[in-house]
Amino acid sequence: MFGHKKSPASRAPERDKLGIYIHIPFCRSKCDYCDFYSLAGREDRMDDYQKALLAHLAETAPLAKGIPVDTVYFGGGTPSFYGDKRLRELLAAIEKLFELEKGAEITLEANPDSVDFKALKRLRKAGFNRLSLGMQSACPAELEAVHRPHSPRQTDEAVEAAKKAKFKNLSLDLIYGLPGQTMEEWKASVEHALSLIPQHLSCYGLKVEEGTPLQKRVEAGEVLPDDDQQADMYLWTVGRLERAGYPQYEISNFAKPGFASRHNLRYWQLKPYIGFGPGAHSDFGGRRYSWVRDLDGYIDGVLKGGTILDSEELIPQRERGYEYLMLRLRTVEGVEEWEYRSAYFMDFAPLEARLEEFKAQGWAEKTEEGRWRLTPRGFLISNQLIGDLLERQERAGFQDLLPRAREQFSRPRDQGPAS
Numbered sequence: 001m002f003g004h005k006k007s008p009a010s011r012a013p014e015r016d017k018l019g020i021y022i023h024i025p026f027c028r029s030k031c032d033y034c035d036f037y038s039l040a041g042r043e044d045r046m047d048d049y050q051k052a053l054l055a056h057l058a059e060t061a062p063l064a065k066g067i068p069v070d071t072v073y074f075g076g077g078t079p080s081f082y083g084d085k086r087l088r089e090l091l092a093a094i095e096k097l098f099e100l101e102k103g104a105e106i107t108l109e110a111n112p113d114s115v116d117f118k119a120l121k122r123l124r125k126a127g128f129n130r131l132s133l134g135m136q137s138a139c140p141a142e143l144e145a146v147h148r149p150h151s152p153r154q155t156d157e158a159v160e161a162a163k164k165a166k167f168k169n170l171s172l173d174l175i176y177g178l179p180g181q182t183m184e185e186w187k188a189s190v191e192h193a194l195s196l197i198p199q200h201l202s203c204y205g206l207k208v209e210e211g212t213p214l215q216k217r218v219e220a221g222e223v224l225p226d227d228d229q230q231a232d233m234y235l236w237t238v239g240r241l242e243r244a245g246y247p248q249y250e251i252s253n254f255a256k257p258g259f260a261s262r263h264n265l266r267y268w269q270l271k272p273y274i275g276f277g278p279g280a281h282s283d284f285g286g287r288r289y290s291w292v293r294d295l296d297g298y299i300d301g302v303l304k305g306g307t308i309l310d311s312e313e314l315i316p317q318r319e320r321g322y323e324y325l326m327l328r329l330r331t332v333e334g335v336e337e338w339e340y341r342s343a344y345f346m347d348f349a350p351l352e353a354r355l356e357e358f359k360a361q362g363w364a365e366k367t368e369e370g371r372w373r374l375t376p377r378g379f380l381i382s383n384q385l386i387g388d389l390l391e392r393q394e395r396a397g398f399q400d401l402l403p404r405a406r407e408q409f410s411r412p413r414d415q416g417p418a419s
């Protein structure tokens with residue numbers, strides 16, 4: 001995926017393909033740290049939700065006519081808890097309504113307690129080819145401490161079932177910084193995950209999100225592994241996974257070569273996607289928009305004709321340039337001068353000066369191909385570093401450069417160099 005580079009002149013304009021995201025907002029129970037839009041105890045609305053999704057897909061499809069779809073992602077919530085029959089019906093509808101490419105990556109998020117061999121086999125046969133399993137930890141006490149609905153043993157069984165069902169692209173999610181977790185326990189979870197031989201691993205630091213039961217526990221005095229401990233766990237993980245053959249490709253993501261998540265990469269590469277379901281976001285047709293975070297409101301809005309739009313904005317080119325910095329610097333692909341200037345008409349010099357300073361601190365590096373990217377130590381403080389770069393760009397008053405940049409980069413290549 002990374003490491004290959006064409007010279008700017010040899011880049012053929014590539015038509016952006018489309019990703020589809022389906023949000024399944026149902027869970028067996030709520031985990032203490034979770035602030036995703038997901039609900040426990042609302043299975044009574046699953047059938048109505050299915051009708052709403054199918055109707056929403058049908059009414060949206062004409063807008064995407066002629067655009068190939070190369071990734072589909074069922075996330076949540078817990079898609080596997082929704083039942084394989086509904087999932088297969090949704091995928092069949094997508095195949096019928098959209099221009100789904102042969103070889104498209106089709107991911108299902110699943111929890112170990114809501115999959116079994118028979119269901120996985122049916123899903124695989126229906127076309128799902130990537131499974132992302134919420135393992136989180138190999139330590140029973142850590143899972144219980146945040147009220148995860150499964151045991152480590154169920155994870156092992158789910159992995160075995162997935163392999164038997166011929167899923168050849170398996171991802172495991174892990175969380176570091178869980179209540180009571182020590183470095184040794186974290187290492188044991190990573191080692192256990194490696195022993196299951198997945199193709200992909202996501203490792204997230206636990207965050208105390210507002211309004212969650214975990215936040216209440218912390219306010220009541222519970223002490224969690226602190227930032228320094230989380231940093232130690234993170235840096236150890238990056239090195240360990242690299243040695244195990246899973247190089248890092250994004251702040252929290254690691255994959256065997258060829259197995260980076262194509263769907264998630266499209267978010268970081270600013271490629272278009274359409275989301276369906278309450279709280280789902282889209283970036284399509286130059287607009288970014290999201291649907292209401294309200295299951296009943298979404299179902300009624302779609303089926304009875306009310307509004308389901310929560311937010312909508314047209315994205316000016318300048319903001320796309322900011323997004324490019326923010327999102328690309330999350331990846332090891334990083335940013336590059338020509339790419340930035342030609343796509344967003346902004347001057348790279350103020351950024352490069354600052355990146356040189358980050359490099360002196362060990363937070364950034366410039367690759368042989370001339371791309372700037374953050375190091376693992378830089379990823380640890382990526383929010384501050386990226387915020388600093390955006391501020392530099394703002395202060396540089398790049399607007400003055402816009403006319404010149406436009407002329408320089410909008411000139412057709414076969415008309416010779418700019419005078």
Ligand code: SF4
Pocket residue numbers: 026027028029030031034035036038076077078111134
């Ligand atoms: S299973 Fe996932 S989506 Fe559901 S409550 Fe737990 S963390 Fe949130």
